[in-house]
Amino acid sequence: xxxxxxxxxxxxxxxxxxxxxxxxxxxxxxxxxxxxxxxxxxxxxxxxxxxxxxxxxxxxxxxxxxxxxxxxxxxxxxxxxxxxxxxxxxxxxxxxxxxxxxxxxxxxxxxxxxxxxxxxxxxxxxxxxxxxxxxxxxxxxxxxxxxxxxxxxxxxxxxxxxxxxxxxxxxxxxxxxxxxxxxxxxxxxxxxxxxxxxxxxxxxxxxxxxxxxxxxxxxxxxxxxxxxxxxxxxxxxxxxxxxxxxxxxxxxxxxxxxxxxxxxxxxxxxxxxxxxxxxxxxxxxxxxxxxxxxxxxxxxxxxxxxxxxxxxxxxxxxxxxxxxxxxxxxxxxxxxxxxxxxxxxxxxxxxxxxxxxxxxxxxxxxxxxxxxxxxxxxxxxxxxxxxxxxxxxxxxxxxxx
Numbered sequence: 001x002x003x004x005x006x007x008x009x010x011x012x013x014x015x016x017x018x019x020x021x022x023x024x025x026x027x028x029x030x031x032x033x034x035x036x037x038x039x040x041x042x043x044x045x046x047x048x049x050x051x052x053x054x055x056x057x058x059x060x061x062x063x064x065x066x067x068x069x070x071x072x073x074x075x076x077x078x079x080x081x082x083x084x085x086x087x088x089x090x091x092x093x094x095x096x097x098x099x100x101x102x103x104x105x106x107x108x109x110x111x112x113x114x115x116x117x118x119x120x121x122x123x124x125x126x127x128x129x130x131x132x133x134x135x136x137x138x139x140x141x142x143x144x145x146x147x148x149x150x151x152x153x154x155x156x157x158x159x160x161x162x163x164x165x166x167x168x169x170x171x172x173x174x175x176x177x178x179x180x181x182x183x184x185x186x187x188x189x190x191x192x193x194x195x196x197x198x199x200x201x202x203x204x205x206x207x208x209x210x211x212x213x214x215x216x217x218x219x220x221x222x223x224x225x226x227x228x229x230x231x232x233x234x235x236x237x238x239x240x241x242x243x244x245x246x247x248x249x250x251x252x253x254x255x256x257x258x259x260x261x262x263x264x265x266x267x268x269x270x271x272x273x274x275x276x277x278x279x280x281x282x283x284x285x286x287x288x289x290x291x292x293x294x295x296x297x298x299x300x301x302x303x304x305x306x307x308x309x310x311x312x313x314x315x316x317x318x319x320x321x322x323x324x325x326x327x328x329x330x331x332x333x334x335x336x337x338x339x340x341x342x343x344x345x346x347x348x349x350x351x352x353x354x355x356x357x358x359x360x361x362x363x364x365x366x367x368x369x370x371x372x373x374x375x376x377x378x379x380x381x382x383x384x385x386x387x388x389x390x391x392x393x394x395x396x397x398x399x400x401x
Contacts, residue, residue: 002016002017002020005020044086045086045087045090045094045098046086047103048083049086049087049098050098050101050103050104050107051103051104051107052083052084052087053068053072053087053095053098053099053104054104054107054108055107056068056071056072056075057099057108058108065092065093065095065096066092068095069090069091069092069095072084072087072088072090073088073089075087075088076088119205121205121206121207121210121221121223122198122205122210122221122222122223123220123221123222123223124222124223124224124225124226125222125225126222126224126225126228126230126231127160127195127197127220127222127231129160129161129194129195131161132161132194133159133161133162133164133191134159134161134189134191134192134193134194134195135159135160135161135194135195135197135220136157136158136159136160136186136189136193136195136196136197137157137158137160137197137198137232137234137235138155138156138157138158138182138196138197138198138204138235139156139198139199139232139235139236139239140153140154140155140156140173140201140203141153141154141156141239141243141244142154143247143250143251143252144249144251145251146251146253149251149253149254150171150172150253150254151251151252151253151254152169152170152171152252152253152254153169153170153171153172153173154167154168154169154243154247155167155168155169155170155178155181155182155185156235156238156239156242156243157185157186157235158234158235158238159189160234162191164189164190165238165242166185166188166189167242167243167246168181168182168184168185169252171254173203174203175206175208175209178203178209179208179209179212182209182212183212183216186216186218187216192217193216193218194218194219194220195218195219195220195221195222196213196218196220196221196222197222197223197224197231197232198222198223198224198232199223199224199232200223200224204223205223
């Protein structure tokens, strides 16, 4: 029972034994503290003192504990400030205790909204090519540093509609190296440039690049919006699929003096790309391929097949008449003369591989009834007579087939 009470109440075994002993002796269990809740330790420094300490730290730029303690003492003893009476005798360690309280943090924390940048170069919006070539997106790819040696910077320009792409290399992304190369790359496109879109990097959002675009008569100069990562997603994808595929991730130093290097600073490379309008045949994964047993087999086109069939018909005399049923001595269920049926198949039945895919059997010719001459010399068919429901009179109609 004692073990159950300890597990149910969470009280220690020693305390539970004391309570059980008290109940046996007095018949009741009461709090030894005299009733009511326990009394915590008295607080010496109030919330007003903590806010006063926060004001001192804000005015003196939060000095060390010893310096702050001396300031609080002088405020009370030298300048006679009664509000600093309790803080004048504070210890060095307790200053840091008060600084960690929630009241101190609430008094020192100041919340302000994010202020937008005042740069008026370029329009902050997504590019809108509307199917017209000439809207270029640009981005920078760095080849990394190694052993304190800086790597080159690759400038990637992609047209959004035609996917024309040019990649150039510069030693640095300052205006001295970037503007001449950028002008050469823009003039390399086989169509006039109508729009120029970049991210918010300072290498493109500056007055030198804006003057270059004004010189080239570029109509729209746009930059990416805040929290809109898809505004420049096209060139970001080209950085991974084209630039890294061609030049890799290895370090390329700025000074390439060895012969036979594929790319040198100040040079550009045109990357051929397929237009997006061309159809691309995607390979179907194996798990999505249909079952070969459920796919109907298609007969391959053979240009010699019609000639072979014609020669076969000419080789067999009167092949057309043999496939037609005889006019006399034949009933509807009889099979016409010709090739005998295959073993295990009912005459006139449709093969299983054709019946599965909705194949309709070819209508077979039926035997016509014999004809007899009348008194006037005309031939009259002795078949059954059918009534035309539209005319309401009997008419001699031909049998089906």
